[in-house]
Amino acid sequence: MNIDLSSLRKNYKKNLSEYSIQKNPFQLFHNWFQKEKLIHKNENLNQEINAMSLSTIGIDGSPDTRIVLLKEYSNKGFVFYTNYLSIKGISIKKFPKVCLSFFWEKTERQVIIKGITYKINKKKSDEYFDKRPRENKIGCWSSKQSSIIPSRKYLINKYKKWDKYFTKKKLTRPFYWGGYIVDPYKMEFWQGSSNRLHDRIVYKLIENKEWIIQILSP
Template sequence: MDIQGFRKDYKKPVLSRKTLAVDPFSQFEHWFKDACAAELLEPNAMTLSTVNKDGQPSSRTVLLKFFDQNGFVFYTNYKSRKAGEIAENNRVALLFPWIKIARQVAITGIAEEVSAAESARYFSSRPRESQLGAWISRQSSVLSSRQMLMLEFEKIKKKFLEGEIPLPDFWGGYRVRPQTVEFWQGQTSRLHDRFLYTLDSDGQWSLERLAP
């Protein structure tokens, strides 16, 4: 299959420094609202990249569940591969690939566990079957068959047949505190707009335009 000819020339309003917010969180909120308004599939889907102790990177898609001035939050199994790699090296990267609107947001930062109370609040808001699924999925471990997985699911449904389902002690959230946030917007002739926010040692954000 010949894919060398695959290309699309983007035509978007030019980004300029004066049109961007003074901090990346406000700018992200603005772009996130645009992504939602464009009816993108899972606008909160983001690629999370981690690196293990041997320097081998790995990436997967997770869902952003909360963001504010303190960072970007997602939830997972604390015994998963991603969690193990974060324990070894908590420097991570996030990428929001909003291809339909020719935008990307790339983030680098430090991942840290959120509090158990914060995880419990989010867990209680999940659909009941998603709560049950968290209990039986030994994420990233070898699974002999889907049938075995469904058998475990039926067992846990019977165990928690009535009442609230408690938060598993091996499940919770991470907050990624950003150190850099890049906003990318496609332009014609591959002369894309790129602006990088960088956090300095005093907690202040600087903003620079990058070459495409």
């Protein structure tokens, strides 16, 4: 099988003015995210703009990438939640450096973040878990993420078992589930532009927690 995709292309039309570049990359991320959020609200779009690719290095030394949801961001970093005993959790424990990637088609923008991952404190994980829908909480107890199972029926039966179990007990957070925060040391902002002359702005963290800004060729 040989499928030719060479005709699939998009002409980008926007550009990133150097005057709009912030000294702090977190502020620029916030501006971009809020812009995307506003567009989706005005156009009544139901897309997860907080979806991001998370790339880790597996214990076999090869990369793994999957989509997770950003649940919080601040000047301290970017927070997501998962099963600590999953493939990604095991990988992060051994190799805490990860890469996050966002792509927002509406604004023709991409953000790539490299950083070091840490577990957030248990109290904060508990608070977020308590906010989740009950069905999602039961799902956390039902799935030993990344493990091999015999069938979907097996998973559904486990869900029913935990659902029944927690009818009389408080639905607490499993010890193996919680949040991570990615503390970035490099953040790249990509803006699609005409003639494939895309704008690429990189922030690199240096000593004294200062950011230097570099412009890259596309």
